[in-house]
Amino acid sequence: MLYCPLPYADELFPSILTRAARHTGRSYSSVLKALSVEIGRQQTLDHSAAFLGLATRLGVPESQVLESHTFFPYTTAYLPADHRERYACWVLNAHEDSAYTQLSHLAKFPPPPWNKRFCIQCVSNDRKDLGEAYWHRQHHLPGMTTCPIHRIPLSACARGKSASDAMSLPSDYAATKATAPEASDLATTLTRLSLDALSGTLVQLDYSSALRDLGYTIPLSLAGSSAFTQAVLDAAGTVMLEEMACTGSERLSRLWPAHVAMGRPTSFPTQKHLVVHAYLKAVSSQLLTPNR
Template sequence: MINFLPVMYDDELLYSVIARYKQMCGMLSNQAMVKDIFGKLIIIKSTLFPKHLDAFVQNLPPTSKLTTKEIIMKHTMFPFYTSFLSEEKAQSIYEIMAEGKGRAVESLIGFGGSKVKIPIYLRYCPICFENDIKKYGESYFRRSHQIVGVLYCSKHEVLLKDSTVLSTESGFDFKCADAEVCDIAVLTDPFPTRIKELNLQYTHNAERLLKGDYPRKQLDFIISFYIDKLRSKGLASDNGNLYMNDVQEEFLSYFPDAYLEIMQSAIDPENPTNWLRFFVRSNNKNRSPLRHLLFLQFLDVDINELFQTTTVVGKRKIVEEFTPLFDINERRNMWLKIIEEHKGATRSELKEIGKGLHTWIFRYDREWYEKVTPRVKTRKPRTDPVDWEQKDEECLMLAKEAVKAILNKSGKPVRVTPWRIKLTIGARRWFENEKLVRTQQFLRESKEDISNYRVRKIRWAIDELSKQDGSITAYKVQLYAGFGGGENEVRELIERILGE
């Protein structure tokens, strides 16, 4: 049993508390410190999801009122990463953290197969760090600064910085948030105002999840909630089928490409299996809370509304009920009489002869109709009713007009591709018919060269940035155009264009 525990600061990671305890006691051996804290020797691999917390609480001084639940809810990342999991999954993770038995928490949350990775190092705000030193004589690692996707400190609105402390490692060397691993220098912000605004909104929502205790919802419920909101925006049909191309277009218009890249959620609009197309589908795969928050932000929905909603519709079958107005036997006799008087007639001919009656029988007595009505035995050879040569000419003109519209589109440029041309026209599957020879050839040849597309985006970004205050740098242009910061080839192209 330990004799004391340092005062736990608001929003402090348990890892940070243990690190301060180790420093206060002057311990050099991690193994001795862990055995002292937990009453037994265990392996600690995660700063975000500590385990064996029941043992930790039992080893505290008798006067301590600290509980396992308080530690998990206020000093670990559990509330954030389980917000969109079912009550059953969240409870399983809670029990593993409390008892220390079972699978790794990260695998249950879905880190292993997720494209959204947690930060490698523990992060901190340099202004918070400096203020802590002045106020407490020490600083600490905050949970809210470790949330995936958070770029800024919500209090001071400056960029977070990486410490030298790894967030996941086998056998930690517990380190305090001190001058050895942190400093007070504030980073220069390279991001445009729009990206900062989007991320601060995301950060505030993420912190509400971290500090709140929201009721868990089944994934099917959450998906149905999203469908209801998309339906209200005209992005889904009455029965809940999504207009996915429109959803994708709206989503990409709302979030800049560069921001989605930063948030590990970039979307290739021409990839039919990009993450957004599978996001609002019912399956048992975990979705990162980061992407849930992005989607709620796109829908302009307060997170409280999701968790306080008790009834959803989602997908539904729309069935029209009809009540027959005539006696069924009387109708049957009338139809049999028509068949008898017109032997050899096809179903189409009988339908024409018995207008109204055929509709009634077909709708209300379909099974009987199929039994007694003769089937067509011979068919006339079908002739193609479409003049494909003329249709090809019409489609070719539409495709050419679409290319002009794409190139003259206001706002951020989009690449001229066959998919984009068809989307602009609003063409359906028939537009891909191989009989539209010239149209198909034009679609293949009109695909914009990637270099030309990059130049268009760069010139657009330069024009947009020139309307804002401040200097125009190649790095700013690169981010604003949506290329990300690591494309050296693009950077050289930008510098060449700026030099002109």
């Protein structure tokens, strides 16, 4: 039976697998297979099957691992409660292949352009206190360029595709070129909201009321949509938008800030909600001057 180390606070799911592999001298793929056996999937390298196997192995509810060691809380932060509950039940259903795909996406490291990231102070503290470093979820949130605990720039690792990369931990990397933090009030607000989304404590904003407070007529006219969109994009800036994967140039997506503010919450990803939410929050708190 595979030995599984207990997860650390805010540890990403693949990091748990990597530590299990290192502690037992196994390969990363053999750990995936061994955990998959726990739920009767004998021949798979699927992260989600291993996820369910890990929960079984640790004797904890699957929902606990989902909430604490994947990006599920962040990904579903703006969904209505009933949608979120149905989605959780769906991705935890081990009998649907489509559910495996969704859970695998939630459990893995974020896709490009987000590389693995770490805080050199967290690495030092983890090695001192725990004897080893691990990958923190907080450091891998879209747009997160500074450690929320130590307030220093995060270091970014080059993304690799080899088996050795899957077996890596933060302590294996030198303090590589740090990401450039966005020194702005909007970035500070965005960071705070992102962390709230990850912890499940995000308080959603009534976009319509916030827009009315700024003098916009609801529903937004085409001119109002264009003005609001430009204000959000100008405040965010190119670097932030790229980090948040909000740079789509398709014709229908150019007014996405206005569409987010006036559309259904289920129609847009968390990153776009956060940019709009952070802008409206920063303006209402007088951290930003609205550009009308």
